[in-house]
Amino acid sequence: MLAQEGLKQIGSVAKQSGLPIKTIRYYDELGLLKTFGRTEGNYRLFNSDVFVRLRFIKRAQSLGLSLLEIKEFLEVHDRGDLPCDRIKVKLEDKLEEIEQQIQQLQILKQELKGLLSGWKTIPEHPEETICPIIEQVPSYSVSGTLTQSIPFFSTNDA
Amino acid sequence: MLAQEGLKQIGSVAKQSGLPIKTIRYYDELGLLKTFGRTEGNYRLFNSDVFVRLRFIKRAQSLGLSLLEIKEFLEVHDRGDLPCDRIKVKLEDKLEEIEQQIQQLQILKQELKGLLSGWKTIPEHPEETICPIIEQVPSYSVSGTLTQSIPFFSTNDA
DNA sequence: CTTGACCCTCTAGCTAACTGGAAGGTTTAG
DNA sequence: CTAAACCTTCCAGTTAGCTAGAGGGTCAAG
Numbered sequence: 001m002l003a004q005e006g007l008k009q010i011g012s013v014a015k016q017s018g019l020p021i022k023t024i025r026y027y028d029e030l031g032l033l034k035t036f037g038r039t040e041g042n043y044r045l046f047n048s049d050v051f052v053r054l055r056f057i058k059r060a061q062s063l064g065l066s067l068l069e070i071k072e073f074l075e076v077h078d079r080g081d082l083p084c085d086r087i088k089v090k091l092e093d094k095l096e097e098i099e100q101q102i103q104q105l106q107i108l109k110q111e112l113k114g115l116l117s118g119w120k121t122i123p124e125h126p127e128e129t130i131c132p133i134i135e136q137v138p139s140y141s142v143s144g145t146l147t148q149s150i151p152f153f154s155t156n157d158a
Numbered sequence: 159m160l161a162q163e164g165l166k167q168i169g170s171v172a173k174q175s176g177l178p179i180k181t182i183r184y185y186d187e188l189g190l191l192k193t194f195g196r197t198e199g200n201y202r203l204f205n206s207d208v209f210v211r212l213r214f215i216k217r218a219q220s221l222g223l224s225l226l227e228i229k230e231f232l233e234v235h236d237r238g239d240l241p242c243d244r245i246k247v248k249l250e251d252k253l254e255e256i257e258q259q260i261q262q263l264q265i266l267k268q269e270l271k272g273l274l275s276g277w278k279t280i281p282e283h284p285e286e287t288i289c290p291i292i293e294q295v296p297s298y299s300v301s302g303t304l305t306q307s308i309p310f311f312s313t314n315d316a
Numbered sequence: 317c318t319t320g321a322c323c324c325t326c327t328a329g330c331t332a333a334c335t336g337g338a339a340g341g342t343t344t345a346g
Numbered sequence: 347c348t349a350a351a352c353c354t355t356c357c358a359g360t361t362a363g364c365t366a367g368a369g370g371g372t373c374a375a376g
Contacts, residue, residue: 041372095270112253
């Protein structure tokens with residue numbers, strides 16, 4: 001029997017939200033959810049806030065934030081603040097990250113295109129290379145300030 | 159004492175290549191390296207082919223191929239073929255993958271930019287949202303055939 | 317009273333590419 | 347002979363976000 005009105009067990013939260021039960025339990029374990037206590041039978045109880053929280057989590061996740069980052073925001077929120085300003089800063093960082101990722105991928109793409117456009121099944125060199133073309137050093141001057149080349153060997157001695 | 163001329167122990171391979179010993183051992187375990195036997199003391203011996211192989215591995219990795227994919231190529235190579243044609247197909251697939259990744263990231267970027275440009279530290283709504291802005295449904299019509307929206311809740315019942 | 321749906325915790329596994337450490341064998345210089 | 351530097355295998359842990367399964371408790375209906 002449910003302890004109070006309007007409280008839900010994990011199963012119906014799962015159904016309404018479309019998320020697997022296991023996932024909801026997992027979020028709860030990580031401290032993302034703040035359950036509304038338990039029944040006498042030790043069943044988790046949620047009030048309808050949980051849907052707002054879940055939607056927030058999923059939305060933030062889809063924007064590239066990790067569960068731990070999201071947890072921080074939720075904690076700020078739970079202390080009474082709107083975490084908007086912090087979120088803004090994070091999102092600005094994310095934006096920069098994403099722009100860099102895109103740049104890296106563009107470089108890669110250019111490289112791959114270059115390799116593929118110059119492709120021929122090269123005949124000679126039986127032993128000294130594995131695949132001659134793929135081993136070419138990239139010589140791109142794509143567009144702009146890209147001096148950083150893709151590493152062949154990193155420089156750590158261990 | 160080294161069994162033969164020109165053979166290297168793992169330490170000097172590590173030094174010359176710049177890769178950690180552990181990594182080289184790991185590649186060997188995965189079957190990427192084909193050692194040149196062992197000493198009486200059970201030390202791995204490499205001939206200088208190993209540098210070609212390592213360079214190939216690192217290069218292919220930097221092009222977005224996994225170690226398992228790379229292993230396939232090396233096995234083809236070791237059976238006597240130049241694995242170029244297979245590599246070509248893989249690389250074409252990779253190219254497509256990368257283009258899709260870029261597209262996804264562009265969408266994300268647009269979204270983030272949209273959020274950040276419309277940003278104000280919104281005052282009201284104490285409880286029904288966590289951060290009002292981040293919870294907006296994205297309404298982008300970026301450029302072209304993007305019907306797929308970022309999922310809030312997926313559609314699996316479990 | 318029993319069945320079935322629901323819930324609990326706990327442990328372990330998944331992917332990928334390593335990395336760290338324990339415990340111990342080998343080789344060489346002094 | 348001993349110490350240092352090198353090597354070996356094996357086991358476990360890292361990251362992130364779950365997911366699977368075992369083993370068992372709770373609850374309402376028939």
